[in-house]
Amino acid sequence: MSTSDEDRNERVFETCQKRVTSPLLRLFRKYGRPEAGWLVVGLLASLGAHSATLVTPLVLGTTIDAVFTGTSAYRLPLVPVAWLPSEPTGQFWLSAGLVAASLLMTAVLTWLRGVAMNVFAYKMLYEIRTDAYERLQRLDMSFFDNTQTGEIMSVLDNDASNLETFLDNGLSQSTRIFAVVIGISAVLFHTNAQLAMITLLAVPLLLAFTWWFMRVVEPRYATLRSVIGNLNTQIENGISGIQLVKTANTELHENEKMQAVSRDVFEARVAVSKLAFIYRPGMKLLTGTALLTTFIVGGIWVFAGPPFVFSGELSVGDFVVFVLLTQQLTAPLSQLSNIVDWYENARASGKRICGLFDVPIRVRDSPDATVLDAVDGRIDYEDVRFAYPGGEQVLDGIDFTAETGETVALVGPTGAGKSTVAKLLVRLHDVNGGTIRIDGQDVEGVDLASLRSAVGYVSQGTVLFDGTIAENIQYGRFDATDREIRDAARAAQAHEFVERLSAGYETQVGERGVKLSGGQRQRIALARVILQDPAIVVLDEATARVDTETEALIQKSLDRLTANRTTIAIAHRLSTIKDADKILVLDDGQIVERGTHQSLLTEDGLYANLWGVQAGEIEALPDEFFERAAESWITHE
Numbered sequence: 001m002s003t004s005d006e007d008r009n010e011r012v013f014e015t016c017q018k019r020v021t022s023p024l025l026r027l028f029r030k031y032g033r034p035e036a037g038w039l040v041v042g043l044l045a046s047l048g049a050h051s052a053t054l055v056t057p058l059v060l061g062t063t064i065d066a067v068f069t070g071t072s073a074y075r076l077p078l079v080p081v082a083w084l085p086s087e088p089t090g091q092f093w094l095s096a097g098l099v100a101a102s103l104l105m106t107a108v109l110t111w112l113r114g115v116a117m118n119v120f121a122y123k124m125l126y127e128i129r130t131d132a133y134e135r136l137q138r139l140d141m142s143f144f145d146n147t148q149t150g151e152i153m154s155v156l157d158n159d160a161s162n163l164e165t166f167l168d169n170g171l172s173q174s175t176r177i178f179a180v181v182i183g184i185s186a187v188l189f190h191t192n193a194q195l196a197m198i199t200l201l202a203v204p205l206l207l208a209f210t211w212w213f214m215r216v217v218e219p220r221y222a223t224l225r226s227v228i229g230n231l232n233t234q235i236e237n238g239i240s241g242i243q244l245v246k247t248a249n250t251e252l253h254e255n256e257k258m259q260a261v262s263r264d265v266f267e268a269r270v271a272v273s274k275l276a277f278i279y280r281p282g283m284k285l286l287t288g289t290a291l292l293t294t295f296i297v298g299g300i301w302v303f304a305g306p307p308f309v310f311s312g313e314l315s316v317g318d319f320v321v322f323v324l325l326t327q328q329l330t331a332p333l334s335q336l337s338n339i340v341d342w343y344e345n346a347r348a349s350g351k352r353i354c355g356l357f358d359v360p361i362r363v364r365d366s367p368d369a370t371v372l373d374a375v376d377g378r379i380d381y382e383d384v385r386f387a388y389p390g391g392e393q394v395l396d397g398i399d400f401t402a403e404t405g406e407t408v409a410l411v412g413p414t415g416a417g418k419s420t421v422a423k424l425l426v427r428l429h430d431v432n433g434g435t436i437r438i439d440g441q442d443v444e445g446v447d448l449a450s451l452r453s454a455v456g457y458v459s460q461g462t463v464l465f466d467g468t469i470a471e472n473i474q475y476g477r478f479d480a481t482d483r484e485i486r487d488a489a490r491a492a493q494a495h496e497f498v499e500r501l502s503a504g505y506e507t508q509v510g511e512r513g514v515k516l517s518g519g520q521r522q523r524i525a526l527a528r529v530i531l532q533d534p535a536i537v538v539l540d541e542a543t544a545r546v547d548t549e550t551e552a553l554i555q556k557s558l559d560r561l562t563a564n565r566t567t568i569a570i571a572h573r574l575s576t577i578k579d580a581d582k583i584l585v586l587d588d589g590q591i592v593e594r595g596t597h598q599s600l601l602t603e604d605g606l607y608a609n610l611w612g613v614q615a616g617e618i619e620a621l622p623d624e625f626f627e628r629a630a631e632s633w634i635t636h637e
């Protein structure tokens with residue numbers, strides 16, 4: 001498959017994720033560098049805080065030997081002997097002071113670490129999230145057609161959180177391990193190199209055990225992540241389609257689907273846990289064994305002199321240092337599994353985030369794009385051909401012109417390609433062949449923003465945003481005044497019904513506008529387009545979902561909207577478009593008839609048949625029509 005084919009296929013998001021290498025490094029280079037100062041402060045503070053915890057056992061060891069048992073001189077690593085007191089009382093209080101100072105330092109540095117690492121992680125994530133969202137909005141419609149909403153949402157939500165957890169907890173826990181293992185090793189070697197070798201034998205064993213765990217758990221984690229994705233999709237589909245579930249009485253069926261995906265999640269979690277149940281106790285057993293071995297060997301050494309091949313002395317103080325520090329090894333090393341877990345999750349999430357950044361955008365401004373300004377509104381379609389990514393040819397040789405101010409209607413059987421013709425005008429997709437021009441300029445050569453503000457689009461299923469009615473109308477032009485919003489609503493025949501609502505223009509419309517009727521939603525959408533004041537208007541079944549009375553009302557507002565604007569109107573109900581300047585009859589991606597209402601009726605073709613049926617003059621369409629519709633239906637399926 002060539003790159004461009006891959007970039008056009010339905011699973012383009014998946015393909016892009018697979019191609020990503022070193023996602024964390026890549027994200028760090030782009031988003032972490034500007035905040036690297038915070039990271040350095042955080043890591044140094046973490047290193048300092050964990051190193052400070054080593055002071056207490058060290059000081060305790062030397063104090064026991066020098067002050068309590070008197071077996072050796074009072075010495076502290078890195079501190080010149082001349083600076084140390086020679087009297088036991090002075091030594092005792094110095095030790096107490098050092099322990100207090102190290103506790104205080106640990107507390108302050110831990111605070112600093114928390115602040116610096118949080119700021120680093122939050123700032124980086126803020127940039128990634130906003131950039132990803134910005135990118136997402138520019139992606140082609142075909143990306144949204146082929147990617148589950150749940151999957152996209154989880155990139156901005158779960159994946160960003162996974163990254164944040166790793167950047168914050170994962171990195172600071174890693175420095176903890178680094179500081180503790182290096183620090184403890186140094187202190188133990190300094191205290192007694194021979195015993196240190198016995199104690200620290202545990203470290204390579206712990207690392208090897210963790211490496212094994214990482215290798216075997218990763219495929220299970222991959223399965224877990226994928227089934228959690230399925231679970232999210234199921235929940236998302238079930239909730240967004242709740243009306244269908246209730247009316248179709250399919251709650252049981254949905255429950256069964258939910259049970260199946262939940263079971264998959266359960267089984268995947270158990271598979272991961274089975275390994276975690278071996279790993280965590282295994283880690284404890286290994287560190288426990290190291291402690292016990294140190295205790296036995298060190299104890300014998302203190303009581304009866306050096307055992308086995310060892311030589312030299314081990315004081316009680318040294319023994320205490322070993323026991324205390326070996327215990328301190330356990331906690332950070334047992335975090336290794338969490339770090340691995342956070343890292344794996346962050347890597348997988350980083351791949352998805354980078355994959356999203358890599359999805360190619362085909363519909364974009366060309367480098368020499370010109371701004372579509374002072375639009376007259378003449379539209380030319382010239383031999384336009386189109387197929388959706390991975391699909392069959394949907395439009396084949398579409399040719400027509402809409403003169404400035406004209407209304408061109410597109411009619412024809414379902415699936416004929418009418419909406420596709422309209423979508424190509426605002427470049428929701430780009431043509432595969434031929435050209436679309438506005439005022440003689442190829443739409444692919446003009447600035448996208450100017451193109452889309454020149455065309456007002458009212459789609460089949462009008463979608464409103466959660467917010468007030470006023471906010472939804474203002475979406476057409478954000479700097480519109482209250483008066484302009486009301487004027488637009490009046491022109492759309494919406495003002496009266498809005499005024500009758502208890503909160504008027506401040507009424508909340510609910511998610512997707514569910515609290516309004518279909519006709520009310522449609523009129524709000526029309527008010528929005530009237531406020532936008534475009535030179536060209538596309539009406540895709542603008543009156544499809546309303547009753548005849550509302551249709552009459554909407555028709556009035558439509559007449560206001562389309563007067564003096566070039567209009568492309570798509571309609572099944574032919575009565576709504578019979579006055580159009582041109583009517584194009586589409587069938588199977590081609591224009592099969594064209595003319596005015598009157599001329600098409602005289603032609604006695606598909607349009608005349610459709611009109612006859614709708615006007616009740618003909619009882620049924622000819623068999624030939626059904627055969628063709630069935631054929632088109634089968635090929636579209």
Ligand SMILES: Nc1ncnc2c1ncn2[C@@H]1O[C@H](COP(=O)(O)OP(=O)(O)OP(=O)(O)O)[C@@H](O)[C@H]1O
Pocket residue numbers: 145388389391394412413414415416417418419420421636
């Ligand atoms: N996003 C899409 N991805 C893939 N195929 C699509 C997409 N949208 C539409 N199609 C296919 O393109 C063909 C034309 O669809 P289109 O929506 O343009 O038809 P239409 O004439 O507007 O139909 P209707 O009157 O039912 O709205 C259909 O076969 C449809 O299955």
